[in-house]
Amino acid sequence: MGNDRDQYSSFLRSLDNSELIQYINSLSQSQSSQLPPVLASSRQQIIGPTTLESEGITSTPIKRSNHKRDTSQNASLISSDPFNDDLDENDISVRVPANEDEPEEEDNEDEKDNTVGSLHGFGDYATYFHNKHLKQQKLDQEYINWDAERRKTLNLSTTSNTVLSSTIFESCIIFVNGHTNPSINEIHRLVILNGGKFISYLTKKSAATHIICSRLTPRKKIEFRNYKIVKPEWIVDCINQGKLLDWKLYRIIEDIDYGQKRLNFNNNDDDDSNDDPILPGQQVVNDSDSDEVDENQMLPLTQPDEEKEPNSQFSLQDINEEEQKDMEKVFENSNSKSVDAKHPDFLKHFFANSRLHHLSVWKADLRLKFLRKIIKDQSNSMTSKHNTKKNNKRSIIMHIDFDCFFATASCLNHPKLDINKDPIAVTHGLRTSDIASCNYVARKFGVKNGMWVTGALKLCPNLIKLDYDFVNYEKYSNEFYNYLSTYNDKFDTIFPVSIDEVLVDITSYCEDHDDDDLQTLIADLCTTIRRDIFQLTKCTVSIGVSYNVLLAKLAIKKAKPDGYYFLHDNIEESIKSFSIKDLPGIGGSIMEKLSTMLQKSDRILIEDILSFSKSRLITEFGDKTGTKLYQFARGIDDTSIQIDYSNPEAVLGRKSVSVDVNYGIRFETFDHVDDFLMRLAKELYSRLVSLGICGTNITLRLARRAPNAPVYPPKYLGMGYCTYVNKSSRLGVPTNDWGVIGSELKALFRMVTVPVHELRGVSVTLTKLQDIEGLKNSNRQMRLPFNQIKLDDQKQNQRQEFSKVEKVKIQPITKLSPTKNTATTTLFNLSPSKRQKQPKVSFLEDVNNIDWEVFDSLPLSLKQEIKQELQSRGLVSYSPVKKSRSSSPIKGNGITKAYMQQLLPSQLGAAPKYVRVIDKGVSPTRKRLKLKSPSPQKDPPPKQVSFQDESEGSYDSSILRELPSSIREDVLKDLEYKKKIKKFDLKPLRQKFNTKIEKSEVKIKSINFEFIKQCKSINPSPIFINQDPITNIIEIKRDLKSWIQTSIPQQGPHEEDINALKEYIMLLLDQKNLTKCLILLEYIERVLIAENINFEVNDSVERSSIEEGIKDWYTSLLPIKHVIIQYSKDNNLQETLQ
């Protein structure tokens, strides 16, 4: 099936835009005669329940029966379809809902997937490919004939041309993969002119004899392992020498195969390692011990509860609130059994208890503080000591880290326990719960951080489990960092690594000290620091010191627990016995690979990899990783923690913001997912606001239950073993608007087609970040993009709301589909006899609209492919990348590179209030954390720092939408605003429209293979009469739409623009492309109507302006319509243009 899928996507790729649209259209057409029959047979998808489900509709029996009626109607309509077999099969597979009264069926999803998937397995595609294939062969033959003809007429001397007609490749079927030289078109030409067959798709039936390619990715290597794969030179040489040369001389694959091992290896990691720890040391624990285990673990477990109250020294209110919430939670739990991500407060609850979340937030906060300090220092004293530091001197790095931090800290809540004697671990649960930190007593048994409790208990049955105490962790850490800050003047850099660890550059501190001197100096320093921190926190830290970061980290390994170590002489020798895993950046994966390379199953030591050459390591691990391995093994590390003071943000500024949840993800319906995505968007929004940034790129990452993984993973509400899918989209403009983000996320989710019940994890990442300050500055000039975003957003929301709320409305559309289909069909046929007068509604149907309805009901596999294809062409409406690119006039301008979006003039008084409301509701977790923080560094950031200024930075389109209309009116009435649009955007758009026409002219010539173009020019053949040779109808539509949307508020289109459109239409008519004219015109009218609806709710002033614009549009269209009608009359065609 994977192969089939590849073929299908390459089929999709092979279509030009018009063809692709036609194809998608055809999926909804019961009697498309223009397109391969296979397409018509796909029509059955219309009736699937997916549309309803995917839009979150609880379908009513009435509606469903309507669907059924449609089905039978369609089936009977096309009973003459030559591919009736398929149809019957489809009809059989149509589920007869036994209990139509049940609005939601979860298994529905399953069934639909299976039946539709298998149904669509391949029969249909194969048929299509076959037809396509035949067509290609026919074209090839025609070209050969034409070429022969050409030679004859031109009396071409055969000697001057290496391309001779011959039969060299008579027995060959050639397929080209990827980029080649000569190009695929050239190879195509060469092959068919020399007797060979050329195929564009690798179907099973028409297996190629040879595959031509220059470079193979590992994956393709596996895919093509049964083919003869040769370099392009083979073709050229064969022709030059006039005979078929041995392909083996041109093979591209050496006999070595790396691919497989990696694959297996990847399958092995993850959960299994947790379940069955294969650890060195004491593993011999009998099951008979388990009785004791229970006793031991129950006893200490009760202790944390007794001592919960002492924590409440901070912000009593918060604690009380939290307890209240917890009570509610418990109450709700008892009712609904479980709190998973469906619960509205899940995020808050989850993050409040997630250690990893805390670690991440802490780390980010520390980094931010650090960055601010740097900036402050820099502006305070330009002649900083850092500039005078000697670079040639070897640096000295100190690594300070708390010993088993969580364990130690939690243990302080339990005076009866001895951290040095009792085996202690911090964890939530009893069995499949992670151990965040275990003390060194437990580690002697082989217990490790990150291990599951069950695994740890096997190693250390007496393990004592303690609760988390995030508040105290933070407190101790603050003591730690505050203490270190007293060394600010002495140390070069104090770089925060995490809540419990720092890297310190003490090069200057150690300056002017000889070796002996240096050792005592460092010993004193370490002793002092360790003593002081212990006094402050009652927690022990260890310190490692050496000449670079790598060695410092290795040194601390030796120092722990509760010690320090200065690794200074005989370095290469003394690091030999470290495990590979001790090297920073070398984890389980690399270690596994090394162990297979070395055929060594136990611990890999540094000395083991000294034998590998640098080049060997690079070929195995890649450029950087290989080099790093090689150098690390020799104690070499050029990682610097020195800050580039001229541009601190380059190193320290964050590059992405994300919200991940891979726990508790259990959804049944699309509604659940949509709601959750919205909540994620809001969470993201609140983080963005508090950071004062916006982002341009959004990525949705989904974890899906792996095929072989159990539905219920070992860990309660855990994710289990998963496969992952990423999908990203460029928003075109920076935003922090949760409405925009949420809509985009929903759209992305629909693209990746992970069944809702298989979902185990969701994460959202925003990248291409920009400071909100910078955006505000260019605000005035750049309102248009914002306007577009808003419209896009509205449109998307409208689609959702539309189907969700207004069931009545959706029904006519569904019912209309047969009617509309005939309308569309006539467009393609241009057959007057078939034409009938259509009600206006159906006439205004459009690919972008109908098809989404139909599209949503397609089988997931199909949907995915088509979506991908659409998006990769930038055709999908919810991926407005091209539009924003093309219509953004200031793009690329160095200073104002931030083009504006959501910011409104800051004199709008009411907005900030609104912002705060949103802010509060949206980010409770974060807020709470901040409040609780006993940090004394809460003072407002220095003026120089460009972050912050939350209240002002939060104008965005979601806010605009909900602003009182009076304010919105002010915005939209703003004359300057409109002028700007005219000035900055309309003209470029008009230019663009003109170039579009030019481009389409060019494209006509180059749209297919070169030989076809030649073929066409000599003999205007009818080959393409049914195809639309003019490029990119959707692109044009896209431009049309933005043109319409921007021009409506300006009381209609500019005259020149209309003229351009008219010329374009006439050009199309010249090419006898009435079809496209009609499509475009229909589209314009449809957009106008849609815009009309969009503004329906607005107040009267704005309303009248809009109406005026729309009216002007209709007026402006009249001449164009006239042109078309005239053309129709001239050609004896009736049209239904009104």
Place this chain on the structure above:
DNA sequence: TCGGTTTCCAAG
């Protein structure tokens, strides 16, 4: 070969 996107890995 190049640039954009997706996948993988690591760390705390």
Place this chain on the structure above:
DNA sequence: CATCGCTTGGAAACCGA
């Protein structure tokens, strides 16, 4: 009952042209 498997960044792999 359980359990709270995040977040960021770098690098490799992939992919299309």
